[in-house]
Amino acid sequence: MKFFNLMTCAAMAAALCAPAAQAQNGDTLQSVKDRGKLNCTGHNGSYPGLAELDDQGNWKGFDVTLCKVFATAIFGTEEGHLDILPLSWAQRWPAVQSGDVDLVIKATGWTLGRDTEIGLQFSRPYMLGSVNYMTHADLGLQSPTELDGGTLCVEAGTTYERYAVAHAASMGYEVKMVPFEKTEEMKAAFMSGRCDAIIDWDLQLAVFRSQTAENPDDYAIVPGPVTAEPLGVAMRQGDDNWVDIANWVINTLIFAEERGITSENVDDMKADPPSPQIAKLLGETPGIGTVLGLEDDWAYNVIKRHGNYAEIWDANLGEDTVYKLDRGANALMRDGGINYSLVID
């Protein structure tokens, strides 16, 4: 992947030479409305759980559902109003800079370089990707530092490789890195015993363990994260209105979960709002749309069509799927996670 990083740099250099790609306040929403379609990111291939294709070639997954949520917030429905463009990792930044996509929702971590040098703007994180080690179960590791003196299979040039190096350095243990170009090669090497551990996002480890491994019990995810990467929606810098929309759309999903609003009971809630905040959110008290440049019922449409955060999680990553991924840090604060709602006044 180093090579692609290089090419991203090249693309960025070209982007910087070109006339400033800064967006003006409000013009992303305006151009989306003029176009009648929201352009959002897909994947060149597949990213299990986040952006994958069903048997009929339709996009699904957590990130893709968020794309649908944004299209619904703007147009009232995503049908006919959403184009998902398959992009490689390296294409993300040039595509958003040139306006090919309006949003990057593609397992994208919020980093200093991306926020400043590349000239992006991030929404509040919509998910915290916890990065863990997974080892052969018979090693019985209880924390990442116990990997001291072991070998680690990594995908060359990925952020995971850097995380492992940094974690080992800061916690004072030593790991020998064995780099591979492709995920499949890395996993095969791990299973054949070429190394003691692999490092990945817990979602990917869960996929690997339940599906790829012949006997899932042979492998254990080491408790305790090596690091966590906050994933946000990336946008062009300079369009504050667009950032507001991104933040409040994400917040709506979390707020709805916190207040128990689901796709099933949203009609009852709208008819008889239990609190002034819910009345405001669902558009019974006017105002939530106009401040963002949207219709007043945008939040109602979103919840009605796609549900709250928990429903989206369950449908794409959680109990209803093969991943059976625990909410972990992505649970609500009251359930021991870090998800909290901003205040609707």
Next chain:
Amino acid sequence: MQTTIADSLPPQRALGKRLRKRFFRTPLDVVITVASVVVAAYVLIPLLDWTIFSAVWSAPEGDASVCHGVEGACWAVIEARWRLIIFGLFPYEEQWRSSIALVVLVVTAILSCVPAFWTVLRLSLLWIVGFAAFYLLMRGGIFGLSVIEPSEWGGLTLTVFFFAAGILIGMPMAICFAMMRRSTLPVISRTMAVIIDGVRSLPLVTILFTAALILPFVLPGWLQGDKIWRVVFGFALFFAAYQAEVIRSGIQAIPSGQDEAAKALGMGYFHRVTRITLPQAFRNALPTTINQFVITFKETSLIVIIGFFDVLASGNAAYGTGEWSFAYVEVYIFVALIYFVFVFSLSLYGAYLERRMRVGQH
């Protein structure tokens, strides 16, 4: 009428005798034969077992769990996901269009291999009709067909399209490049040499990446066109740079006396090139040209890095879901078979052409 002993023997004994003569003549022969059979069995039996006997061929209602805990291959993944591999992101209800378009392209390619079509007029007509039909079917927009943007094209259809378009645009470019490279005017030949060497010294990936992502920043809007055409053009340029040198090598194998003789007879440049030089150059360069075609076909898989769903990327998406992520070997084998069918037919056709033209006999 005389009969030999071999004739009068029953067929089994004749076979046995032949076997003995070929494989068990000396003790060393016996050892080698037995060892080869053992090694072959050691490799083949598990392979056959995995691919055929222990394999799962079908998953009712696309349920991947039938493959769990099975020793053999899980071909059910192909049954469940083949449309994704062949058609990529093309909308499900419209995939008949993509399949007809694919057939149109392949038939056009096969027809242009038939000697009866080998005139400039017929070939150009054939390909113009073929490409027009392909484009109408894929993109739609008339005859009540819904519009499907090239960003949604995918799978095998897209791979074959890139290959065909790259070669069709690249080949005339290559001929021009080769002729300019051989020009007697230093300005032209030196410039061309720099261009050819420049393109050849860049990796194809960077050329594709530049065409897809960086050109839009520098080109004015009216010149940009759709991403797919910029990429096809970059692909063709890369092919042309290599093919130009292939053609040039073919030209240089022709004795210079021929060109001089043609000049002495008063033939113009155009006639000398099209009637004397190029036909022989192509004949000389045929094996390398087929080689170049094969390489180009395989290089189409690089378009995945700029977000096109070629057949390899679609294969990637086919196993890239929680249900099927264990079945990547099967998907890769299936995709490899598709590549094999195309590339091997190309090689066979090349061999046929060589026989027909008797290349290599002088």
